[in-house]
Amino acid sequence: MRNGMHTDRERCLRAVRSKDARFDGWFFTAVSTTGIYCRPSCPVVAPKPENMTFHPSAAACQQAGFRACKRCRPDTSPGSPEWNHRADLVARAMRLVADGVVDREGVPGLAARLGYSTRQVERQLLAELGAGPLALARAQRAQTARLLIETSELPMADVAFAAGFASVRTFNDTVRDVFALSPSDLRARVPKKSGAPRPASPTAGTLHLRLPFRAPLHPDNLFGHLAATGVPGVEEWRDGAFRRTLRLPYGHGVVALTPHPDHIGCRLTLTDLRDLTVAISRCRRLLDLDADPVAVDDHLRTDPRLAPLVDKAPGRRVPRTVDEAEFAVRAVLGQQVSTAAARTHAARLVTAHGDPVDDPDGGLTHLFPTPEALAALDPATLAMPRTRRTTVTTLVRHLAEGSLHLGVESDWAEARARLLSLPGFGPWTADVIALRALGDPDAFLPTDLGVRRAARELGLPSTPAALTARAAAWRPWRAYAVQYLWATDSHPINLLPV
The missing domain is CATH 1.10.340.30 (Hypothetical protein; domain 2)
Structure with a gap:
């Protein structure tokens, strides 16, 4: 079991040094000298141990002011298995966050579904994941926005709406905070294969x-x-x-x-x-x-x-x-x-x-x-x-x-x-x-x-x-x-x- 693995510094260091992809999604590595966070298997040269801290979620890294690595794209790693093999409050809350409940019903709706008070849910998520439900939902919106930016020709205003942002301004600010790039810069970085058509505009809502x-x-x-x-x-x-x-x-x-x-x-x-x-x-x-x-x-x-x-x-x-x-x-x-x-x-x-x-x-x-x-x-x-x-x-x-x-x-x-x-x-x-x-x-x-x-x-x-x-x-x-x-x-x- 790798429960709470981010607290075991030596195991995290070994995983990062060996670039072990099996641990992607289990924890994230934040690097103080660059201000970025990575997945354990990031292909870049491993930072010095004294410059690394380990976090249980991408949202916790973002809360601490770190931005996603442009090379290993930690936001696209598989989700943590913790939320699928546990039945406690935190795991059940994470499954609901992934199902979009916070965006649709807010934190009170999340708490009501779990049968706990809003304060209890926020406190337990913060203690285990380093981020509350709003920050976790924000990280998920950012990941959805990146998917739409990179796989579609949707106008940015439509991307913001589809990803669950309340305004285009919030969408722009979040993308810059998380990825250190503007939405248009993210789209411009998508490799274009020679002679290949651009991604189809999802007028019928189709995405690959x-x-x-x-x-x-x-x-x-x-x-x-x-x-x-x-x-x-x-x-x-x-x-x-x-x-x-x-x-x-x-x-x-x-x-x-x-x-x-x-x-x-x-x-x-x-x-x-x-x-x-x-x-x-x-x-x-x-x-x-x-x-x-x-x-x-x-x-x-x-x-x-x-x-x-x-x-x-x-x-x-x-x-x-x-x-x-x-x-x-x-x-x-x-x-x-x-x-x-x-x-x-x-x-x-x-x-x-x-x-x-x-x-x-x-x-x-x-x-x-x-x-x-x-x-x-x-x-x-x-x-x-x-x-x-x-x-x-x-x-x-x-x-x-x-x-x-x-x-x-x-x-x-x-x-x-x-x-x-x-x-x-x-x-x-x-x-x-x-x-x-x-x-x-x-x-x-x-x-x-x-x-x-x-x-x-x-x-x-x-x-x-x-x-x-x-x-x-x-x-x-x-x-x-x-x-x-x-x-x-x-x-x-x-x-x-x-």
């Missing part, structure tokens, strides 16, 4: 981005799972990319995600560019791109039964979701039926209750229906046993009423207990929602038939109780152990589509 990740990343079961379980009309595999519709705060979008050896290609079409930051955050979460695969794999390799699986295909990720409530509904639809049957049930709901969208580049037709829309459905229209109808209608009613909330800020244990209190929810359904929707890295599926079959073939205990006892040594990464166990099967979820 590169999503970084920590290596290694094994894409087969990550994209295979998403493609094999995709809901027709909402998701599809086309031309080497996983495509799906996105329901976003200000509008909707369509994303195409393509695996490459050193990044994920991301083509986003948005009806409102203010949704860019949220869309990127949700796509990163869908593909688990901020994970620390080295730490996960090193831990799982300590079990001699898992070690060969890890060595064969290191860097497996947990396929997650862009919408927690959507996934919960789909998990119920998938109870005790085949993947094909679950897709058919979901597609019927989408056609009947989803919002239609245009997709000139593919075959996507709808947004997945909201809980409010599904709460109005007639149970008799659901072609499934009566008990499962009750499970579906009860779930969507609680989601629509707000008595059950599933989101990036959810407390994993509390949400799981709440799900188990609903009729028709057993451990498998609650755990698969915890694993894929809530993002609990330690969620485990000891009753899953695929997991039990793989365990038996590997010589592991295959009964749920015995397997759970054996898997205690895999904590806190049991969700990743599930991916390695699932990957022993020949199911289409484990194959990268062609």
